[in-house]
Amino acid sequence: MRYFEYFEPKSVGEACQFLNEHEEAKILGGGVSLVVLLKNGLITPSHLVNIKTIPGLARIEWDDREGLTIGGLNHHRDILLSPLIQRHCPILAEAASKIATPPIRNLGTIGGNVAHAEPSADFPPALIALNASLMLTSPGRERKVPIEEFFTDYYENILGQGEILTRIDVPPLPPRSAGTYIKLDKITNSIAIVGVASVIGFDEKGICIYAGVGLGGVASTPLNVKGAKDILVGEKITETHIDKIAKEAQAMANPITNVHASAEYRKEMVYVLTRRALQGSLDKALGR
Amino acid sequence: MDYQYIGKSIPKVDSAQKATGTAQYINDLSFPNMLWGKVLRSIYPHAEIVHIDKSKAERLPGVKAIITAQDIPDGLYGPFIKDEPVLARGKVRYIGEPVAAVAAIDRETAEEAIQLVEVEYDELPSVFDPLEAMKSDAPLIHEDLSSYFCIFPAVQEGNVCSRTTFVEGDIQQGFKEAGLIVEETFRTHMQHQSYMEPSGAIALIDPSGKIIIHSSTQGIFITQSRVSESLKIPMSKIRVIAPNVGGGFGGKIETNVQPICVALAQKTGLPIKVVLTREEEFTAGRPRHPTTIWGKLGLKKDGTFVAKEMINIFDTGAYSDDGPGVTGFGSLMARGPYRIPNLKIVGNCVYTNKVKSGAFRGFGNPQTGFASESLIDMAAKELNMDPLDLRLKNALVPGDHSVGKQTIHSVGIMECLKKAAEALEWKQKKGKCRGRGIAAVNHISGLLTVSAFVRINEDGTISLHVGTMDIGQGSDTILTQIVAEELGVPLEDINLISRDTDAAPYTWATSASRLTYTGGNAVRLATIDAREQLLELASKQLDENKDDLMIQNKKIFVKWDPEKGLTFHQLGAISCWVKGGPIVGKSSFMVETPPFDRSGFSGFPFGTMTGYIFAAQAVEVEVDVETGKVKMIQCASAHDVGHAIHPQNVEGQIEGGFVQGLGYALTEEIVFDGGKVINPSFADYKIPMAMDIPPITPIIVEAYDETGPYGAKGLGEPGLVGVAPAIANAIYDAIGVRIKDLPITPEKVLDAIKGKKVTIPWTDIWKKNF
Numbered sequence A: 001m002r003y004f005e006y007f008e009p010k011s012v013g014e015a016c017q018f019l020n021e022h023e024e025a026k027i028l029g030g031g032v033s034l035v036v037l038l039k040n041g042l043i044t045p046s047h048l049v050n051i052k053t054i055p056g057l058a059r060i061e062w063d064d065r066e067g068l069t070i071g072g073l074n075h076h077r078d079i080l081l082s083p084l085i086q087r088h089c090p091i092l093a094e095a096a097s098k099i100a101t102p103p104i105r106n107l108g109t110i111g112g113n114v115a116h117a118e119p120s121a122d123f124p125p126a127l128i129a130l131n132a133s134l135m136l137t138s139p140g141r142e143r144k145v146p147i148e149e150f151f152t153d154y155y156e157n158i159l160g161q162g163e164i165l166t167r168i169d170v171p172p173l174p175p176r177s178a179g180t181y182i183k184l185d186k187i188t189n190s191i192a193i194v195g196v197a198s199v200i201g202f203d204e205k206g207i208c209i210y211a212g213v214g215l216g217g218v219a220s221t222p223l224n225v226k227g228a229k230d231i232l233v234g235e236k237i238t239e240t241h242i243d244k245i246a247k248e249a250q251a252m253a254n255p256i257t258n259v260h261a262s263a264e265y266r267k268e269m270v271y272v273l274t275r276r277a278l279q280g281s282l283d284k285a286l287g288r
Numbered sequence B: 001m002d003y004q005y006i007g008k009s010i011p012k013v014d015s016a017q018k019a020t021g022t023a024q025y026i027n028d029l030s031f032p033n034m035l036w037g038k039v040l041r042s043i044y045p046h047a048e049i050v051h052i053d054k055s056k057a058e059r060l061p062g063v064k065a066i067i068t069a070q071d072i073p074d075g076l077y078g079p080f081i082k083d084e085p086v087l088a089r090g091k092v093r094y095i096g097e098p099v100a101a102v103a104a105i106d107r108e109t110a111e112e113a114i115q116l117v118e119v120e121y122d123e124l125p126s127v128f129d130p131l132e133a134m135k136s137d138a139p140l141i142h143e144d145l146s147s148y149f150c151i152f153p154a155v156q157e158g159n160v161c162s163r164t165t166f167v168e169g170d171i172q173q174g175f176k177e178a179g180l181i182v183e184e185t186f187r188t189h190m191q192h193q194s195y196m197e198p199s200g201a202i203a204l205i206d207p208s209g210k211i212i213i214h215s216s217t218q219g220i221f222i223t224q225s226r227v228s229e230s231l232k233i234p235m236s237k238i239r240v241i242a243p244n245v246g247g248g249f250g251g252k253i254e255t256n257v258q259p260i261c262v263a264l265a266q267k268t269g270l271p272i273k274v275v276l277t278r279e280e281e282f283t284a285g286r287p288r289h290p291t292t293i294w295g296k297l298g299l300k301k302d303g304t305f306v307a308k309e310m311i312n313i314f315d316t317g318a319y320s321d322d323g324p325g326v327t328g329f330g331s332l333m334a335r336g337p338y339r340i341p342n343l344k345i346v347g348n349c350v351y352t353n354k355v356k357s358g359a360f361r362g363f364g365n366p367q368t369g370f371a372s373e374s375l376i377d378m379a380a381k382e383l384n385m386d387p388l389d390l391r392l393k394n395a396l397v398p399g400d401h402s403v404g405k406q407t408i409h410s411v412g413i414m415e416c417l418k419k420a421a422e423a424l425e426w427k428q429k430k431g432k433c434r435g436r437g438i439a440a441v442n443h444i445s446g447l448l449t450v451s452a453f454v455r456i457n458e459d460g461t462i463s464l465h466v467g468t469m470d471i472g473q474g475s476d477t478i479l480t481q482i483v484a485e486e487l488g489v490p491l492e493d494i495n496l497i498s499r500d501t502d503a504a505p506y507t508w509a510t511s512a513s514r515l516t517y518t519g520g521n522a523v524r525l526a527t528i529d530a531r532e533q534l535l536e537l538a539s540k541q542l543d544e545n546k547d548d549l550m551i552q553n554k555k556i557f558v559k560w561d562p563e564k565g566l567t568f569h570q571l572g573a574i575s576c577w578v579k580g581g582p583i584v585g586k587s588s589f590m591v592e593t594p595p596f597d598r599s600g601f602s603g604f605p606f607g608t609m610t611g612y613i614f615a616a617q618a619v620e621v622e623v624d625v626e627t628g629k630v631k632m633i634q635c636a637s638a639h640d641v642g643h644a645i646h647p648q649n650v651e652g653q654i655e656g657g658f659v660q661g662l663g664y665a666l667t668e669e670i671v672f673d674g675g676k677v678i679n680p681s682f683a684d685y686k687i688p689m690a691m692d693i694p695p696i697t698p699i700i701v702e703a704y705d706e707t708g709p710y711g712a713k714g715l716g717e718p719g720l721v722g723v724a725p726a727i728a729n730a731i732y733d734a735i736g737v738r739i740k741d742l743p744i745t746p747e748k749v750l751d752a753i754k755g756k757k758v759t760i761p762w763t764d765i766w767k768k769n770f
């Protein structure tokens, strides 16, 4: 039978300390993914550390210089409804709207969604396209890492013993910018067969000054299509640019075949959807 | 005709319970000292059981009993062919087959215990594809097939456990007359009923030794009979009670865990609960038969159908279950609601080493219907005719015949087709990559028996005893409406007593879209019988001629002298205490007429069927030619129900059926790797959700049926049947590619757009052989 002990820390420090001392302990965020693993016997933690009881880990704030800060414990629903996110990076709300159903969105947290490192999750591609960083807190230490460096393999990340994802930082985008997240799913909001996020920003002359493209569901981790920046920044975007990035995205993709789709299909869709996501952002940014 | 209750969408009798969450389901029930049962299942698709070692599991604290085939009687059970043991005996035939069962103090202990039971297997060659299984050198899955008891004269050969054939006219001659012949092979897949409540039961033994089974079932008497035959217990010692059932769609007609539950209760003497997990539902439930279907349709140049030949191969899995029925019925329906003078339909029900398939909304009709209705559109294209017009040209009219030459008088198919098409503005121009498709459906709703008693209580209220199961489809409401109508009493005065084999008279299951027609007839006749007895009694007591009496407001009185009368209360009391004896109206209804002309039938496992129902589903889709995704734009589903006794309920069934058909067509599929189901969860098996459901226009067509209660016929199944072919036809209309292989996934559409050839395996020898 499966037994575990349950712990409610009062502060991040206490939580980190506890996690450090108990190697088999697991962080409990919204519990949406964790409880499924637990029930199916895929994990057998000695302790569950419920970080939802820690004050201050759920907050969405904006600073003109630093950009957006989202707490690790903000629920998907918070992100869907936040006026700050609507104003400064609506693509995150768009991604949130495509996650499962209201009950899941009410319980699941963005920190959990990222930490779970499911390669098809919807927030990571959007956060990659936004060039977001993660704040990882451990006893006496904080480190800020670019999101794409966080993921290492299927359900694997760089979190060390006793480390908690406390915050997500999104730098400010240029005033004329837009993002699009496209999710190809079997039924509405089921797991992404392919997810593509694109964010593009322009100067007043219509020259691209910011570009980011993130992919989900097509490799062992979410992917950053780094070429997007090189190809687009400094340019007036044309069909040729879009095609080039879509091809690069496709070349990066290394998907698997499962019951939802074949690897070949996924790979083909990376091309189709990257084009659509870029075109979508372009149209929005240029007010078309 | 003016009715007080019939034709009115009154609140369903169980709606308050359902809406407030007070309705009790099997998992809400619990008994003192109840144990949990859990089933150990085969991990091989085909293997000898060499040895089972229970000792480790027996030593686990909390384990109360472990049973294997050695511990229980050797009865075999099944609805058509008695071929299935309760626990595997000698060998296993599919991954998921019950091998042993454990009773323990709680679910966790039971789960742990089954993992400690050690089974040594010796693997046997297995076969998963029914076409392979039909070959003469295929491994035999049931060596003793010929010795099994069959309830009908089954035609059997090798792994074919039942072959049904229908021949009418002369197909050779028919195809000679044809100016156009279309021919194609189709394939359909395995779909699960996906009821929200998994199958389950609780068995206990009362002090007298009687076995009481609380069963999540569509048929209390079927549970009783299967437990009786498999465990060799007389039916008089088995009482089956059903709580509310959280959906069935055919999957809960036959038993699942019930015999195992009883065997564990017998062994321990304690109440046992067994409820399947979702994973067990997917791997050891009773899904829809996958099929391979070869069909050939001959038409005159003007579009008149002249001949049709079809060979249907139904993959029934490791046990026949409802397979012979599904194969036979699906093949009977394969002509469709059309006149086709020359016909040969052959259905093969074939064993393979997979989970057994069984009854599921449509009962073989969705499979053959997909092939038939696709063929018609293929022909329409060749003839350059509108597919709607081609259907209308050949559609049945009143007075036409069924396969088996029954004259059908109530035939609303033309109106269904026209109205469904109209709802989509069929002839209007379409947008880019948009297409429209339609499919016609025929089905039955009269089958087998229902009996009913209507008792007048001492206080004049009414007890209706009937064994029918309302599994959400609304039969309790319909049957109550009928009693209310015939006696003129309010619904609150009627006590519906069903769901208990000790209290209700025999009824065959909730299945075959039959409870309104078949059950409605029985309840109506029983109520009329009770009413006549009431009038008889009143006439004696009032000393008035029966014909001079009338019934109103729970009172019987002289037509021209309302003061001279007796209330139901008075009459009930008189009957119970003074005169005549308690009033019990009764009916034993059996569908017997009109009989089939069986001269062209062979191996058909049913008696008479009637209450023919008709439907048409029409859809408009938009295809994303880059992703292959099919988007539903709008849909209409028209159903000839004879007379809608509860219109809102009819609409609910139409919409629900449509959505389940949508899942069948596009996203739902149990996927195998060899004999192993690789997607046994709702994370990987995708049913449509609210957001996936397009606007559906339900259309009620009423071709009054003289033989039905108030002219009514059934519903339930046909709402699903035409959806997949309508969508396939719409996709063809939109982008000119024909999908012959269900489900219609984006990948298949994209492959077809790219011109990739899909060949569905087929061997022409079958055509000669039968």
Ligand SMILES: Cc1cc2nc3c(=O)[nH]c(=O)nc-3n(C[C@H](O)[C@H](O)[C@H](O)COP(=O)(O)OP(=O)(O)OC[C@H]3O[C@@H](n4cnc5c(N)ncnc54)[C@H](O)[C@@H]3O)c2cc1C
Residues within 6 Å of the ligand: A026, A027, A028, A029, A030, A031, A032, A033, A034, A035, A036, A051, A072, A073, A098, A099, A100, A104, A107, A108, A109, A110, A111, A112, A113, A114, A115, A116, A118, A120, A121, A122, A123, A159, A163, A164, A165, A166, A189, A190, A191, A192
């Ligand atoms: C039915 C269903 C459908 C879903 N559909 C989607 C979907 O369409 N798209 C999508 O993106 N996701 C989907 N998910 C996943 C969902 O978004 C989860 O909410 C999310 O993955 C986990 O968030 P959580 O807060 O519940 O984390 P938990 O389940 O509590 O934890 C998940 C993992 O992350 C760790 N963890 C949690 N929080 C932290 C933290 N702050 N720091 C470090 N580690 C942490 C836990 O230890 C655990 O290993 C679905 C989940 C379910 C059950």
